Amino acid sequence: MRHSMLTDEQAEFLRQEKEALAEIHLALAEIDLSRGGLATLQKAILQLDELFLLVVVGEFNSGKSALVNALLGERVLAEGATPTTSRVTLVKWGEQAAEQVVDENFAVYSYPLALLKELNIVDTPGTNAVIRHHERLTDEFVPRSDLVLFTTSADRPMTESERQFLERILAWGKKIVFVLNKADIFEDGAALGEVRDFVLKHASTLLGDPPEFFPVSARLAQRAQSEADPEERRRLRAASRLDDLEEYIAATLDEATRLQLKLNNPLGVAANLVAEAEETAQAQAEELKEDKETAASLESAVTDYERVLRSELAPRLAEVENILHRLEQRGLDFFDNTLRLSKITQLARGDRVRAQFENQVLADVPQQIEDQVQRLIDWLVQKDLHEWQHVMVYLQRRRARNIELGIGEVGGPRETRRRELIDTVGRTAQTIVESYDRNREASELATSVENAVAQTALLEAGAVGLGALVTLAVLSSTLDITGLLAAGTLAILGFFVIPHKRKQAKDSFRTKTSTLRTKLLGALTTQFTSEAESAVTRMKEGMAPFTRFIRAERERIEKTEATLAGVRQRLSALRARSQAVVNSRPGHKDRSDPQG
Secondary structure (H helix, E strand, O other): OOOOOOOHHHHHHHHHHHHHHHHHHHHHHOOOOOHHHHHHHHHHHHHHHOOEEEEEEEOOOOOHHHHHHHHHOOOOOOOOOOOOOOOEEEEEEOOOOEEEEEEOOEEEEEEOOHHHHOEEEEEOOOHHHHHHHOHHHHHHHHHHOOEEEEEEEOOEOOOHHHHHHHHHHHOOOOOEEEEEEOHHHOOOHHHHHHHHHHHHHHHHHHHOOOOEEEEOOHHHHHHHHHOOOHHHHHHHHHHHOHHHHHHHHHHHOOHHHHHHHHHHHHHHHHHHHHHHHHHHHHHHHHHHHHHHHHHHHHHHHHHHHHHHHHHHHHHHHHHHHHHHHHHHHHHHHHHHHHOOHHHHHHHOOHHHHHHHHHHHHHOOHHHHHHHHHHHHHHHHHHHHHHHHHHHHHHHHHHHHHHHHHOOOOOOOHHHHHHHHHHHHHHHHHHHHHHHOOHHHHHHHHHHHHHHHHHOOOOOOOOOOOHHHHHHHHHHHHHHHOOOOOOHHHHHHHHHHHHHHHHHHHHHHHHHHHHHHHHHHHHHHHHHHHHHHHHHHHHHHHHHHHHHHHHHHHHHHHHHHHHHHHHHHHHHHHHHHHHHHHHOOOOOOOOOOOOOO
16 A cells, blocks of 8 residues: 555655645735735645545535435434524544534534545534524635535525525635436436536526536435345435436546645635736725825925925016115115215215215115015925915825825724824814914014025124115215215315225225125025925925825835735746646656565
């Protein structure tokens, strides 16, 4: 007797299949699959080391337990007119007859019958009870089964509960054989044919193709087993038609077919999980399109906001520069008109010259600059508020649309996190908008601008306000031209000194106003640019958790799709190779023969 029923090639493939399925299980465990599905796959993988599994299902009183006993050739399970099987029962080999009740819905029955060393059988309650209470059967044993005997009673063929249960197990792609028990109640073949056509018609509607169909009488088969008269035993056995079913099972479960079923079963379970995962990934990818559009819209809004701030800031600051340019031109004109020999007397009086300078040159420049800077501040504050309002309204509309379409309302922790992030960004925007104090924001920004200008060393400490800073800077230029020359000296040297002093004053004024312009505009540009960048940064930080989540989700889904595609390809290759090795009988070596 060989220790192994496999050829060397088949044994090697079995080893490789186990390794491949273990790797596939690990790969699927890293993606978003239910623990139940992974557990089912793990059990199907373990089945490669277990016995063949036959599941018997059908309506109450269809004679399932009697059929199991008839197939086993002994009265292993209890039978009766009332329900005798209230639990899903696994029948397996054991050294002595014993029943282990695992829970109220499941029991294991051991029996010392040689056939059970090769074949495990699952007996079930009625399909109506299974549908209500026995998910273990549909979620555990049917996926693991190699053959399902769908038993229906000749006196009540294809009940509604049987049809419903059949629909539930079709998804697992199991081979289903229809057994019509109690076929001995028909007096002629016409009545049996009518029931046969009825069953096959309804079964074909669900299965797509007519299934294998066997009319039997478990009662007659059991009578034959206990009949002492050989002739009567043969008659009863033939009348039971059980031989046809047994021959079919034997032919289906011969060495090659049985091995093929065992090898392909976990591959089918894995393929089913992959299909479910692909459907989930596709749904998540579709839902992510909405999120990507939201993230893209938010990021685009921030980019546009940043671009507008940069593009509009320069011309607004140019207005300040223009004010200073006009100031410089008035100052130069003032020196040309004032530093003349004809105005020697006036030049000797510095206070009058200074007053004229303030009136004609300085005029309302400080106020103009303050007003322009204030307009800049108001513009920046309004832009910031408007952008947050835009974000708030956009997310409110998106949230309302999601609720209307039911997007993301059902899901696991990932979908919950996604909704929370959208809500968080929306609440952040709403909080900022509702608490936004324009006057406070403008006042704080004005103070920061004044401090920035003061820190450029334009003036001595102590000046208060941007206008005061500009005034002191401009008036300091007049100190060089007032009271510098006595009238008598100018009278003697006027033709020589005044042109020189005029040029000297203009050069000094030009230099100082240029310095003022450079430093003031530099300080304003730096400060407003910094404030604009801070506003943009605040918006980016407010949206960052959501946009990061979307990017991570996109990467996760792409990785999941790639993983599933690889697993599906690998499963296809394994299924093709299993077919080849099962049929490779030449070159078989008796592994129990050390000399072979």
